Amino acid sequence: MIRVGIVGATGYSGVELIRLLAGHPHVQVANLYSSSAEGEALDSVLPHVQHVSLPQLSAIDAEQMSAANDVVFLATPAGVSAELSPELLKRGARVIDLSGDFRLESGEVYRQWYKREPAPGEWLDRAVYGLAEWNAAQVAGAQLVANPGCYPTAALLALIPLAQSGWVNPRSWIVDAKSGVSGAGRGVSLGVHFSEINDSIHAYKVAQHQHTPEIEQELSKKGGVEHVVQFTPHLVPMTRGILVTAYGQLERAVTTDEVHQLYRSAYEGKPFVRLRKPGSHPRTKEVYGSNYCDISVHVDERTGRVIVLSVIDNMVKGAAGQAVQNMNLMFGWPEATGLPLVPLFP
Ligand SMILES: NC(=O)C1=CN([C@@H]2O[C@H](COP(=O)(O)OP(=O)(O)OC[C@H]3O[C@@H](n4cnc5c(N)ncnc54)[C@H](OP(=O)(O)O)[C@@H]3O)[C@@H](O)[C@H]2O)C=CC1
Numbered sequence: 001m002i003r004v005g006i007v008g009a010t011g012y013s014g015v016e017l018i019r020l021l022a023g024h025p026h027v028q029v030a031n032l033y034s035s036s037a038e039g040e041a042l043d044s045v046l047p048h049v050q051h052v053s054l055p056q057l058s059a060i061d062a063e064q065m066s067a068a069n070d071v072v073f074l075a076t077p078a079g080v081s082a083e084l085s086p087e088l089l090k091r092g093a094r095v096i097d098l099s100g101d102f103r104l105e106s107g108e109v110y111r112q113w114y115k116r117e118p119a120p121g122e123w124l125d126r127a128v129y130g131l132a133e134w135n136a137a138q139v140a141g142a143q144l145v146a147n148p149g150c151y152p153t154a155a156l157l158a159l160i161p162l163a164q165s166g167w168v169n170p171r172s173w174i175v176d177a178k179s180g181v182s183g184a185g186r187g188v189s190l191g192v193h194f195s196e197i198n199d200s201i202h203a204y205k206v207a208q209h210q211h212t213p214e215i216e217q218e219l220s221k222k223g224g225v226e227h228v229v230q231f232t233p234h235l236v237p238m239t240r241g242i243l244v245t246a247y248g249q250l251e252r253a254v255t256t257d258e259v260h261q262l263y264r265s266a267y268e269g270k271p272f273v274r275l276r277k278p279g280s281h282p283r284t285k286e287v288y289g290s291n292y293c294d295i296s297v298h299v300d301e302r303t304g305r306v307i308v309l310s311v312i313d314n315m316v317k318g319a320a321g322q323a324v325q326n327m328n329l330m331f332g333w334p335e336a337t338g339l340p341l342v343p344l345f346p
């Protein structure tokens, strides 16, 4: 058994980590850390974990955290990990960061999109981008894994095979995405007020969302040329789930079946990518509570566009589930260890 510590356990991704790790055969949730509820039991904040055997919430202390855990998950807002992770890493800890602090290779790009100070460059250089399906070997040897953002996970799994094919104009990508409200975390604000978001849908951060450079960075790395993405997120009145509808302009004539075959080869043997029938319409409900990303491809011969649909549960494949998948790779266990294989339905 390895000892796992979680920072931000009172938040949505942190408590989702607890749900998943409680069923993991090689893990003991040894330490939970909180910046606001030190000394309390987690079930006093979140009663749904009553009867789950968990340690009390402890204060954040890099020395203790490094000594008392084999791996530390940071499920904290942007900016926390940039300061805390170097302190943990210096002391030899292994870290899986669910925030955006180590995903962007350039500190300058981070400063521009996150509007805050980046982590020190020496540590940014050491982070491995934890898109498990594409970076498994690097994740296995990493001390610091930057768990991908929720929208980038759905977008990159949908687009990397095509980015590598050279069939699509790399500057033509349009990624339209819709997210459930849990993506915004547990903090309360007018932006997630029930009476203002229910029965309604809206776009936000048009041309300004911090996941734009993350998607572009990874598509460009995998595609071998610069890729440019027009990314528009929307908030929809549901709790979990992301649907990405992505469009690219084809530079050669290909059929839906050829694109489907490309994806079949790309994701063969990957336990969490389920390629759906060509021309089908995956629904967020079909991956709810699971670590799957379901993908379908379509070619519109009239417009010369390829359209890729992908769905994930933002809390699982988009956050905690992918983090557990990365932990499995880091410790040499099969990728799917401890992760639920049947979504919650309906
Ligand atoms: N929700 C989602 O779908 C996804 C979230 N993420 C990322 O994961 C991270 C966590 O998100 P989420 O769980 O939604 O957020 P929440 O707001 O639900 O939880 C964040 C937790 O972080 C802790 N925290 C707040 N401030 C500090 C601080 N200064 N120092 C230490 N801990 C602090 C809080 O716990 P306490 O008060 O106990 O310290 C809080 O419960 C974010 O970076 C987010 O962007 C990534 C992908 C998807």
Ligand SMILES: CC(=O)N[C@@H](CCC(=O)OP(=O)(O)O)C(=O)O
Pocket (backbone or CB within 6 Å): 078, 098, 099, 100, 149, 150, 151, 179, 180, 181, 182, 183, 184, 185, 210, 211, 233, 235
């Ligand atoms: C619905 C909703 O508000 N979603 C969040 C996604 C949070 C996230 O994953 O952002 P990080 O890059 O900081 O991890 C958003 O759009 O900002």
